[in-house]
Amino acid sequence: MLKDLFTKKKRYATIPSERAKQEVPEGLMTKCPSCRTIMYTKELKKNLNVCASCGHHHRMSAYERMESLFDEGSFVEYDKDMIGKNPLDFPTYEEKLEADRVKTNLNEAVVTGEGDVNGFPAVIAVMDARFRMGSMGSVVGEKITRAIEAAIEKDYPFLLFSASGGARMQEGVLSLMQMAKTSAALQKLHRNGGLFISIMTHPTTGGVSASFASLGDYNFAEPGALIGFAGRRIIEQTIRQELPDDFQTAEFLLKHGQLDRVVSRKEMKKVLTTILDIHQHA
Template identity: 60%
Template sequence: MFDFFKKSKYVIVKPETPSREIPDGLWQKCPGCGEIIFNKELEKNLKVCPKCGYHFKITAYERINFLCDEGSFVEFGRGVLGSNPLGFPGYEEKLAEAREKTGLTEAVVTGIGRINGTKAVIAVMDPNFIMASMGTAVGEKISLAMEKAIEQKLPFIVFTASGGARMQEGIFSLLQMAKTVQLVNRLNAERIFYLVVMTDPTTGGVSASFAALGDIILAEPGALIGFAGPRVIEQTIRQKLPEGFQRAEFLEQHGFVDAVVSRDKLKEVIAKLLALHNQGGLGA
């Protein structure tokens, strides 16, 4: 009687071999849908989630590799380096850390490459380098790239991805807005085709200067585009913003962006745009 209160005579034996752990770096969780994705599958898909289409941030060189014809990209301007004009505490260390982490000298890579055979000057901002903030070196590199496009009569393409002007350089970073806009005016005067591709995020002084002035403006799906962030705007005007406000699709609907193009279609679309603007053998 009451035997069921007695302890079971069966003993649970734990296996001697430890359970296998999944090595770090093999999988990623998609911020869009929460799915776990095998990294090799993600890389084959140009770092776009195969389940929901979420576009992961990519490096400047990754973008150049899938955009340009193999072996055609020649970088220039790597020697243009940022400094610390205001003596901001810890800024030199921050720059050194960013260079070591990314292998870049600054937050934008510039060069000349071919896209389906058509030559173009290309600038690609990298969000891994201090959030691709624009200081004097970034403004100088983009300006030099525009001058190169004018000099060689080549179309100019810029991929933007920035948190805005670099606060450590104060007024010197804000001056880059006026500097790059002046160069855009020169591109227009010389009838050089200027294409902007906005990626996530394109904000602050970059969105308020050269990024907003392309002859044609494309954007990747879901990219955050705007001057101040949505939370700052809501706190300022004390109103709830519309759903999807400042996302690429919202801006396309309201005429700020000409087209939202998924990453796997970008090279094809850009090549067609270059062909349409390649009058008289321009850039051949």
Template identity: 65%
Template sequence: MNKCSKCGTIQYSKELEKNLKVCPACGYHMRLNAMERIAMVLDEQGFVEHDADMISVNPLDFPGYSNKLEQQRLKSGLKEAVITGEGTIEGLPVVVAVMSFDFFTGSMGSVVGEKITRAIELATEKRLPLIIFSTSGGARMQESILSLMQMAKTSAALSRLDEQGGLYISVITDPTTGGVSASFASLGDINIAEPGAVFGFAGRIVIEQTIRQKLPDDFQTAEFNMQHGQLDLVVHRKELRATLGKLLDMHSEKGGV
């Protein structure tokens, strides 16, 4: 049994999974881990993971970081906060990077930045579309400047992809904040978000305390960002695969591009 964190409705786990972890009572989009997202969006048996053995270490000897990394791997069943690779969506080839909030709140350290950069470079080399599914609490503070430099690194790689005319679709899921929102998550040729997804840089409380003003109730939601020009589409999870398939088809050789 699962309880919706928004409306409190109790759902059978199997029924919730059939509904792609969207609450049938209120439409709340619950969080998916990276493997759930891959299974939902990509064609069955069409995904080949890359750089699966890359894991974070403790380059700055930050106290307790090594132990936390091991705990996160055991707890989440993941090696890192992002899974990258190649697959197909409705038969169309694509390079993907899929982040998972379950691992260290999806924070971006040097390995996350490197894996995403390699995915971008692969898409550039093979002239394939790139889709990044973002969810993150921001930069991984235990890696300090090594984490922050990933913002510039991923953005520079995307610039090279853009120069070659490559297609990059950014899919924002709940939540996407901090350094990830301020870098590759915002740089898509097409920026899409799931309904209700939080998408912003600093947290709501921090902003309110800084500007000493009350923010709108829907501040930083996907719908708010859509109204203010930050997003191109807000797409229900049930329609996401089909929407991505249409966009890929439009930009494929078959689609006349």
């Protein structure tokens, strides 16, 4: 009997029932990858997808970005029904495009249009990294170019939020051509006295960072955003040197003169409003 009192009882892990699992809806909570804080997803979205504990900027969809910037009911979308094809007959490419359309409810990796930012009209292009990692194919380049041309025609400022892994490999040289195409359109905007504000978000890399994303009259970035052309490992192998820990971050680029300012998402609309106000009166 005494032996039974001091004998440890075996404990077994219990597996939650299917009913218990269903009681916690998927996506209800979000863990911050920076500080590991677990928060309600609804509260995170109310805070513009910025962690209330550490200020980490979570990714934002294109339409969430529009909603955070434009006056209610003022946004009009351009070229919503434009979709990509498979010009090089790349294996399974069309299936991947269709899968991303279903997953994101977008037809391509960029949304363009016009609207008012605190009463100031502007044309905008917002890239969405959920669609093919925001890569730039023919449709992305065409939509951005058309948006720039609309800004020229209407004499509106042009805003661009980039988030991209670079050129889209499945479209080969046709993708690379978009670098020159969009850059030429921005040069035309510049010659006509137009304003271009580029905002780089996480990540902005490859052919996008090497073309239109870096050509703004103002070049801004969100805190902690990865911005660069080639990958860290390739650069270290090429120059045979170890790079700083903060290399290719928005803060590193600001320190070395490649950005005008790092702007928190919660301050973005205020900063853009100030610039639009100054240039409208100018």
